[in-house]
Amino acid sequence: MTARVVAEFTGTALLLIAVVGSGIQAQRLSPQDTGLALLENSIATGTALVAIILAVGRISGAHLNPLVTVADAVMGGISWRALAPYVLAQFCGGAVGVVLSNLMFGLPAVEISQKQRNSPGLWLAETIATFGLLLVIYGVVRSGRAAAAPYAVGAYIAAAYWFTASTSFANPAVTLARTLSDTFAGIQPASTGPFVLAQVLGAALAIAVVRLLYPRVIDQH
Numbered sequence: 001m002t003a004r005v006v007a008e009f010t011g012t013a014l015l016l017i018a019v020v021g022s023g024i025q026a027q028r029l030s031p032q033d034t035g036l037a038l039l040e041n042s043i044a045t046g047t048a049l050v051a052i053i054l055a056v057g058r059i060s061g062a063h064l065n066p067l068v069t070v071a072d073a074v075m076g077g078i079s080w081r082a083l084a085p086y087v088l089a090q091f092c093g094g095a096v097g098v099v100l101s102n103l104m105f106g107l108p109a110v111e112i113s114q115k116q117r118n119s120p121g122l123w124l125a126e127t128i129a130t131f132g133l134l135l136v137i138y139g140v141v142r143s144g145r146a147a148a149a150p151y152a153v154g155a156y157i158a159a160a161y162w163f164t165a166s167t168s169f170a171n172p173a174v175t176l177a178r179t180l181s182d183t184f185a186g187i188q189p190a191s192t193g194p195f196v197l198a199q200v201l202g203a204a205l206a207i208a209v210v211r212l213l214y215p216r217v218i219d220q221h
Contacts, residue, residue: 046158
């Protein structure tokens with residue numbers, strides 16, 4: 001369990017470094033072009049996510065997301081007693097990742113975001129983004145193609161930056177951690193509650209659909 005918790009902490013920290021660090025860099029390199037900045041941010045996040053999942057996936061499953069961990073427990077992938085250590089590691093890792101990103105770019109270690117993300121369209125986007133993320137993860141794994149999961153997840157997240165109005169947070173640990181950086185990738189604390197509720201709804205819908213489509217894991221051999 002120690003190794004699994006360390007893997008989740010480290011993986012989630014690296015994920016937030018990729019999200020926030022590339023967001024800060026994009027904002028500095030393309031201050032007058034939001035579209036280009038988002039492209040830079042999405043490519044860095046998607047490709048880094050593939051590498052992170054490949055690096056720690058064999059240890060912990062590379063959940064990096066409390067809702068993925070809950071879904072895995074619901075579907076029998078991990079024991080319920082592993083839930084709390086995993087989720088705690090993810091939230092702590094996310095916060096550490098943002099702090100390191102801020103410091104790396106010469107910003108205060110913690111700078112509470114003032115960026116409002118608060119509208120029904122954004123909440124719907126988070127429901128869709130999270131639904132799609134879990135469907136991709138468990139659809140790939142339960143159809144017997146687990147080796148493709150890192151690439152599928154990285155591609156989905158990079159694409160979802162663009163096809164969702166919210167730029168696809170799809171992760172409560174990521175959402176709360178991003179309140180600690182008042183930069184391109186930040187989110188105001190007051191905006192996080194509806195985001196997380198929408199993510200929970202999207203995850204619940206995805207679990208129901210995955211269990212309908214793939215009631216059993218298909219043999220990978």
